[in-house]
Amino acid sequence: MKPGDHVVLFFKVSGNQTLSEKISTNLVLPQNWQILTQKTDNPKGQKSEETYVYTVNTPSQAEAGEYTLVFTVSENGFVKARKEIRIIIERVRKLEVTPLSFPEYLREGDVLKVEYLIQNLGNEKEKLTLKTSRGKIESSKDEYVLEKNESMKVWVKQDIGYSDENMWLATSDLTLGFKDTSEVIYQVKSIPVYANKNKKNDPYLRFPIEVSVLHNSYSGSTVNRQGLQYEVKGAGYLDFSRNNFLSFLAHGPSQTGFPYLGTYEQYSLRYTHKESSLTLGDYNLQISNLLELSRFGRGFKFDQNFKKTSFSVFFIEPRFYPDIKRSLGGSFFYKASPNIVLGFNYVSKFQVNNQVNAQDTFWANILSTTIGIKKENFWLDAELSGSQGNGRADFGVYSSLSFNKNNFRIYNNIVYAGKQFYGFYNNSWLLNNSVHYAISKKITIGVINNYNRINPGLDSTVYSQSPFYVGNVAEVIYRVNKLSRVVLSYNLLHREDRFEPKKFDYKEEFLRYTYFLNTLKFNLWLDGNYGYTHNLLVSPDISNRKISIRNMIQPEVKIGNGLSIGMNLEYLRTNRFSLKNEVQNYLYYGGTLRVQVKKYFSLSVMYRNNYAMDEFTERRTFFDMQATLNLRNHQLSLIGSQAYFPNVAQQNTLYFGLKYTLKINAPIAKNKRLSTLRGQIVGPENTRKEGILLQIGDQKFITDANGKFVFNNLVPNKYYVNVVRSSMNVDDIAAIQTPVEIDLKADSISFLNIPLTKSGAIIGKIQYEKSQFESDISKNKPNILAKLYNEKESFVTQINKEGNGFSFKEIKPGKWKIQVWIPGNQGKYLIETAASSELNIEPESRQELNFKVKIAERKIHFTENTFRLTAKE
Template structure:
């Protein structure tokens, strides 16, 4: 914007040349004005600038009979606020403004937030409140909307959001309660996160503060193994019949030795009074032993996995042996399937070889009993597989051949991923013949996807999926595996870490394989999804619109329009409580037997409650599901309440579920369980190869506070109690050194014995240590130079010599150099008789110290003074005949 106002005759005109209109804070720019004056008046010009703007250079030049050019170079302050400014160029006649030209300058916005830790204690004790202070500075030139948060504790006196003006700062304190633990010392982290409106990545400042225990922790000489034992009460309503059962529970997991070579994991749960494993009512007896992660033996119930094609996941009872030797891996197994009616026992082995990093080849053999159409037969399967993982791509391939009833058939698996620049390619293939009886039988799966990143926030791509698989799943995770064909084009947009949008256009056909069939339809639709992931609000919403053809009602029926809207919010009510909801409306004919459009409404609610570390509760309710969602287990209601204390755990679980089986008689299955567990640490062996140190600080004079002193022994630290006691437990036998690393009460206090104090820790013993504390004194002084100017000029470097001062008592010595004021100081010195001396390293022939050694007595809480004199050495030459002598005169 350029404007002008004239207050005189029209014989005066002003113009301004093109100039840079957007300037950074602290930047420079130039202006050029031309004033045309056809009158005989003598005119001058001046700039009217905003506050703290400066003219660096100004020039006036006559460029024509009536024209005068004014040039300026201006600077803006580094702290100037962003925005528009309107300086003025004034034309003056006798100091009166006759014309004003207004021009606009924009100061560009500059953002910079800095967080500094400016206050923290040297250490805290367990149970204390740790307070740390931070300085948040807005070093930019615009007001910032900030969100303040911390990972631990809470922020003092500030809400979670505030406005901070440009070039200003605030002090923020964060507090957190330090818990009481079994450790004698550890480090507590405190942090402050500052989020700006334009970025989801916080400005982060973290600090670490040592924490020390208030008392000596009880020494446990035993190495212990964690075990849980208890029992449960179960009530199931299956098909309208209520059944009650009881089970005992025992489980444990951990190492059996100090060197952590032998690891054991066991579980005992029984008896099996209810035969409905889909909802967890089954017995389990399992034991797993692992030696140095090289040998593993599983006995009893375990999950077996051979490969993707042969046996992907099977829960059963038997034995399995695994071993790793150098680059080779071997396993052999025998198992009876527990929850797959079409399979009895199986056995086999596997050999794998790691060729080099990221490349592995395997050979598999598998034999099992198969029950099919009232006949039992055995099948043998041989397979080879490879797995290659590189930085840009990974490919996993398996080929297997099966022999059943003298019939050969093949299985094929391939998974491929490629990440190249902005492209991502994914492909997965599963193929199994009718007479291939591995994990898949008579199955086809083809998944292909291609995506491209237009930017960090925008992705586009296409997907094509075809699924017609028959996996032999345990009824623990039963699914009817509907036939599905899907082709999709999509675009995703993620403006920040909290918000994301997903838009796709899809062609799809799905067919239920259960009898009777609940759905079979084709559809094409547009879909828009939005998700929000905020600290206090989680939200997922979806809207679909398109055409659907109900093939269950007849192949000749025309497609009908449908729409589907869904929203799933979740809100944080407090730091312990989240509440959520589920609302969905479908207007469609694809589930109707007579192809009529129906309005389907589904709704639900959820709750998540976590109070500290010992009370946890969850609840979920759904009124119903769409028919094409019942191909797997669905819960209409789930509720759990857990009380988790130090050594006790009590849990309550209830729910109502639908389980998809060949006969749908188990809908509305109600269950209720109550379980109690006692946590034990069972002693495995006594550790005799440890020692302990117990110590005490003794004040040798009145007024010495012995509590709160940091005592360090090797890598271990602790703090003394009010009586000056300290302890180090469970130490490896060795030679350690004890030092006192200060504390709030150690100002002017020193150990009365030589520190570091050497301590020899022996196995199965406790060393006693006593450290006396003394109030300290000190010695200060000055070195006076008596050097003539003539001698100073003759010195090598034309400088005064370096003077060192040493303080010693025979056992301890301290050495210092005088400062630029020729002063020296020894603070916090043990009271007693000391010797102080001054000396000059080198240049002894030019300078000397007068009375260079003195004896002093340093007293408690006293500061004595001493001084030394350094003078130059005088030399004279006397001539006598033909000979001369050199003598030194002091």
């Protein structure tokens, strides 16, 4: 049976002789079960056999499980016969999610808050997880427990972003999940969002330009340099149809004595027309993973896209890679299907033969074919390439694969380039594999293998050179909750300096622990390991290995909306860097500070005293600061840095840069097809029409003494006119739905009248009636919702805390309908009203409605052989 259902039980009592009038029967029920009717077919003392009929009703919230009903026959107070009836109540899982409180509309940049009512209308306690795909749930927990017939409310909050449209829909959603099933309950609510600024109301087509002056200061133990640079950049459309786009950058002059990114001159221009693009001057060339992954130089590049194919051609002279004098080539791509793309690439490089001398040059030609496959659970990016140059041929291979199915996650990455391969890599091997399996939602196990001996051809301005590395890891990941996780791993690794003389070459075997905690106000990272280090700089004998210990803590606290403070502390005890194989102690410490004052000022500061020796294979920052002041069209930035640069002789240098930027939104064309909107506030004499504020995006207008308004120079588009409620009298209200949508045509004048009227109100009163079979309903009041609606608008509210009423205020006059209901009622309650559900709201009226709530009583209709159970009217 399901909870709330009824069952009819027939008991036949028989004896060897006529049944005595002293015979009595009794049906014992579980707690809260009810006997609706009972009858017998014969008077006692007339026959030796009697039939007893009981109609039994189960509680609507009866828990799932087995229940026992006991029927007894007694004579003179002694039980003569006993019969047990076992009834199984099914589990009913029924939860309802109702958006309860939400705004009529929003402005971009606002915060959307929606209150959801969650009710457990089933017959068992439920353990829930709540998720939202947008924003966050206030007072979020890993798990919620909701008893049967219990409800709770949660707020879902999200920031509303910005769009290129004047109006769009923002959606708030809430998903209920369960541990014992993959099924979910999903509820979504959409709210209209209106722009603060009309996206197309500027009569001019403007081209954003930034003009900057940068003063550089660079000092060290033996050097002190000053420099001044300029920068002019811009990016924007050249026509109202947005078919032509131009971007440019002019930065100079070069200051190569500053080992800091961006101190060299750069002159770049990029023009795009629909699906065609032309790049001139300095640009970063990226062809494929094997041919040219990143090469900064001067030349040109042309790209053309079609529906199924695309191609590009280029010429470049690398500026910071002396082994290549110039390169030219191109690419062709074919979209075989929505998930598969094939590519063909060719590059010809005028190369320096460093094996002979810097004067010996040759042309190297490289071809490659690529394939890209992207599906829901699988993606592959692969390339096969061959090169020929200096009388020798060689090849390269690249592959990156990911597979994710059910609880398995597999990743593989391969790079191979021969000794005579003249692409981006040379004489390189990279092999990276990982396999992870999720045992449960909380526990994942995995193994990782890394083998890295790559030699990428990097520009001299890229301060990075990875060491030779071999690593094998077996790990267990435990997700404590959605905010924190723990990783335990067993590690075997070998790290070797690629330069001579070597500063490190060691093997390690250790156990590692890592803990992450990420909350809205506090983040924490703990990391450490304990094991053995074998210093290969000293001896290949493994018996010389020694104990190595490392511990690191990195917390960060967020104070308010614009301030965060963090620190890091690391202790290392190891022999890996000692030429005498001695165990040495190292202590590294530092901190971070971030400040954000609205959109006007931002500051970030980072400091660290030092790094481990094997970490100096890339640019490492000891001190970094950036402060920015924004004042409309002006920006002032202060940049500071002290860093280590690999392969740079002068170290421990301090850099400061002061940059002033002027932002110019230059008009380049005027729209000659502008529109005008004229209108007037109208209504009864007792409504105020003067001084009412109307708004279209960022444009505002206050009505004159006659209630008239005008908006000029509007670009033809769809707009939304809003009447600011705070500028009207308390009882006044727009008689039409606002914001008002209006579509303005080119070179035209449109008219709009906005009528005002006096608002009305509805007061609803709830009365509770007692039931014959159950306790007083007023002591256990159900959740009651009321909805007021018409063809265009609808409003939902809940009864007040006292449970005796609700109200709708500031309602537009007109015809409305009202509905009062109990979510998940299932026929248990009846709601009666003394008035019709269709209402006619008059100006300045106040209507009171009375609703009676009572538990539905059962009425049984008997016939000769059957009966029918209905709700009693």
